[in-house]
Amino acid sequence: MHFFLEVLIGGLLSGVLYALVALGFVLIFKASGVFNFAQGAMVFFAALTFVGFQEVLPGWTGLEEGGSAVFWLAFALALISMIVLGVLTEKIVLRPLVNQPHITLFMATIGLSYLIEGIAQGVWGANVRGLDLGIEDVPVEWLMESSNILVSKFDVVAAGIAGVLVASLALLFQYTKIGRALRAVADDHQAALSIGIPLRHIWVIVWGVAGFVALIAGMIWGARNGVQFALTYTALKALPVLILGGFTSVPGAIVGGLIIGASEKLAEVYIGPFVGGGIESWFPYVLALVFLLVRPEGLFGEKHIDRV
């Protein structure tokens, strides 16, 4: 039983990290109705920019290498870079495409994804870097001692950070003026413009917030596995979460993440051995597809009703 619990808890914690990446997709989808293919590239760009600044800042400023001043300055500069990226995306990619079909915007984000990956490696190089956030990736001692259940301290802290972020964004969308404007823009660009909602400002804000989420996700995943191109693959983990939770729901992302995280780990351990193993990569998609048959809009997605 304790093995089952270990797998389940580990899966749930991983699921929160998937939700963190899914959140970036949800934010942009809510504001523009666009599935942002470049979200994985943004996670990579953000993490690489952060470690890149960490490397060069001691030389530029004389600050102590590995010190907290360098950490926070690098964080601030990486965040500014993400906001600049958001502003430029709005100006160069999205603005000329206002009122175009969603598929056009989607195609634009595919191009954007390659561009961001290329810029990131061009500016900071292709080297694989380590990232130490000062959180030990070791089992939680009291759980190990009391019940021999292995739960990673790092995963618990990361899940906590992701949880706070998700809750804050859910509140922002639900109860603030900006949140309402975001929802209006997502519904209909032209209608939102006609009632005086500044579409461009909203897009800049939302891409900026998505950049911030990408930075946090990049730092956490980068600390787990290293800052390298593979960070772009984290997006693959978020897709079934979105299908399950709905593309427009912040709480849906977290619930979807938990379901996907737990089910993929349990499936790998308990079903995997009967089918040759390695099912973790495709099982969540199968689950999400089955779910689509029952509830196409996802768990928390908005039901789309057209008047005929």
Next chain:
Amino acid sequence: MKLKKTVLLGATIAGLLAGSYASAAEQFIGLPSYRVGPYAAGGSALFGAWIDYMQMINERDGGVGGVKLVWEECETEYNNARGVECYERLKNKGETGNSVFQPISTGITYSVLEKVAQDKIPMVTIGYGRTDAADGRVFPWVFPMVTTYWSQASGIVNYIGMKEGGMDKLKGKKIGLLYHDSAYGKESHAIMDKLAAKHGFEVIKIPVAHPGNEQQSQWLQIRQARPDYVILWGWGVMNPTALKSAAKTGYPREKMIGVWWSGAEEDTIPAGSAAKGFTAAGFNVAGTNYPLIKDIEKYVYAKGKGNMEDKSRVGGVYYNRGVVSGIITVEAIRKAQEKFGKGKALTGEQMRWGFEHLDMDAKHLASIGATGFMPEMKISCLDHEGSGKVKFQQWDGSKWKVLTDWVDSDKPLVRDMIEESAAAYAKEKGITPRDCSKEM
């Protein structure tokens, strides 16, 4: 009159220039590199080092036998389709066309396997590609040199046997095989099964789906099974993730042995302190304390002609592996020139002869400043592998430390498997194997 003199003088200078240009032979080497995309970290070091070595040969020796080495890169992004495109784009370049193709990608190797035989361009696959291509009778144009995946697996098991105090001590042990769930990872299965049957140990095969950035379930399974050793047959992000997950589950890194695509700085640095104690096999070692690396620093980097953007990567595992590619290319040219003459560019066919007659014994390695850097190697018509030996290095938290001398594989067992597999390929493709007694 003055005009006539000027024209004559101009014509003479042009003639001299043209003459000197024609006499300076150049050996063209096409480089299907990958410096952007998912595998850029490895690609930039592997191809950068290869270029640095050729640059050093040009700067120090004026080329090989009076022939300058020239090259052109073609970006594949480690993508098979682009690899084939690069192969086609490069094959007719230079005076005699591309003289060797080394894709440093198993996928691209498979994609051009039949093309190289048609185009008569030797393909060198050092530490990747098709293992059974080591049977030169069936694969005359392919050279999986130095060592193959099967030799590597056998070398790792021999090393575990050494650690345990003898191969007989392996009986009843459990060896976990954490592998990348792809053709590359599954390449380990057949040989591990044979070795397990021979030595009486149990193999616990645990697949990791690509890309391998989540391994919690695999490591919980390892925690339950409690293997005596875990062989890490990984690639890319799977490697640091495995090391971190091992630390998280309390599995000792000293009991983890990686393959050569798991044992570079790119695998250990991202894992931080979790990588300390991890051991990996390699057909080249890390470090700058070798005469040939010193020469690269002296003749290339001191002159500002180095290819690596980050000079601190010189001497890294991937960098030194790229140098091995350079050494083998240069030594094959040297060998072929012994037969076909110096001072002129070689054709692919002539280069193939050079590769097939490479004999890099201890004396030869010493002469090029590579003693201990790579194993001794002798290629023949029958054996395109030539060595099969690996060294084991351990990560001490900041650098690799060599633990062993060259460890050999179970040659008879591996060779039997190679011949069996190559014979099946020959039958499938209708190839009549060469009679090596008739080859010169």
